[in-house]
Amino acid sequence: MDAMMTMTEKGSGRMKFADFVSRGAICADLAAGSKEDVIRELTASLVRSGAIAEDDLESIVKAIMKREELGSTGIGRGVAVPHTKHPSVDRLVGTVGVSNEGLDFNSLDGEKVQLFFLLISPPDRPGDHLRALENISRQLRDDTFCRFLKQAKTAEDIWQLLEDADNNHFGT
Amino acid sequence: MEESNLDTQAKVREVVVRNSHGLHARPADLFARQANRCTAKIEVIKEGVRVDGKSILDVLTLAAEQGTVLRIEATGPDAQVALEALAKLIEVDLASEETIDQP
Numbered sequence: 001m002d003a004m005m006t007m008t009e010k011g012s013g014r015m016k017f018a019d020f021v022s023r024g025a026i027c028a029d030l031a032a033g034s035k036e037d038v039i040r041e042l043t044a045s046l047v048r049s050g051a052i053a054e055d056d057l058e059s060i061v062k063a064i065m066k067r068e069e070l071g072s073t074g075i076g077r078g079v080a081v082p083h084t085k086h087p088s089v090d091r092l093v094g095t096v097g098v099s100n101e102g103l104d105f106n107s108l109d110g111e112k113v114q115l116f117f118l119l120i121s122p123p124d125r126p127g128d129h130l131r132a133l134e135n136i137s138r139q140l141r142d143d144t145f146c147r148f149l150k151q152a153k154t155a156e157d158i159w160q161l162l163e164d165a166d167n168n169h170f171g172t
Numbered sequence: 173m174e175e176s177n178l179d180t181q182a183k184v185r186e187v188v189v190r191n192s193h194g195l196h197a198r199p200a201d202l203f204a205r206q207a208n209r210c211t212a213k214i215e216v217i218k219e220g221v222r223v224d225g226k227s228i229l230d231v232l233t234l235a236a237e238q239g240t241v242l243r244i245e246a247t248g249p250d251a252q253v254a255l256e257a258l259a260k261l262i263e264v265d266l267a268s269e270e271t272i273d274q275p
Contacts, residue, residue, distance in 0.1 A: 067275075070198060071198055071201060073197055075197065075201070075228050075229060075232070076228060076229065077229070081197060083197070083275065084275075085275060108201060108205075108228065121275070126192060126193040126194055126196070126237070126238075126275065127194070127237055129193070129196060129275055130193075130194045130195070130196055130235045130236070130237055131235050133196060133197060133200075133232045133235065134232060134233050134234070134235035136232075137228075137229040137230075137232035137233050138233045140229060141229055141230070141233070
């Protein structure tokens with residue numbers, strides 16, 4: 001299938017996890033038990049990794065929650081992609097979190113969510129946001145990748161899996 | 173189950189993504205929901221890449237930006253109705269509804 005992919009515009013090549021995931025913000029074993037808490041936990045981890053400023057935390061959490069009100073970003077298969085545009089970032093930043101128990105996220109398929117990919121994009125870069133979603137959804141179609149991520153015990157394990165995915169060890 | 177010729181031949185419609193943010197999570201969700209309302213098999217093709225229109229993950233892998241031409245193929249008894257509804261969603265509803273176009 002790869003060979004059939006053609007790029008329509010300059011610089012619109014495939015995005016990799018390493019292009020937007022803030023390594024120091026990856027969360028294994030999320031503690032949060034509710035939608036807002038998990039969004040806060042993931043966003044706070046981006047503050048800790050230096051990807052976003054502490055002063056912007058509340059405003060970003062609020063914006064992501066507002067987006068969830070339009071419809072859950074729990075896209076099925078135990079995966080959610082909470083996200084927002086925010087003027088405080090000048091490039092797409094994101095993190096990955098794994099919940100061992102899974103939590104209720106009003107997912108489209110009603111399943112609990114175990115894997116979270118949180119994205120914050122600059123308001124004027126819809127293409128990057130689309131390409132990050134493309135990367136996430138393409139990789140998550142692979143059952144092995146999904147299963148390994150859900151079983152990951154440490155942030156380092158998660159990063160390793162993302163790197164493996166970037167190097168085409170999974171899926172298409 | 174026997175299917176008539178009419179049902180097994182794909183009906184086709186080309187649409188252009190008009191909303192400024194492209195087929196991001198919310199439009200992809202709405203598209204897959206609409207596709208799941210029909211019994212016809214729905215496939216979406218972008219530049220030779222063919223995906224299942226009833227799967228939000230599949231639709232998201234198209235990364236269809238504004239201006240992208242998508243070919244929708246519907247196969248089954250309600251193919252024509254399905255195509256009309258999906259084309260309207262992409263070309264009219266998404267293009268005009270700002271609340272849907274908030275990524």
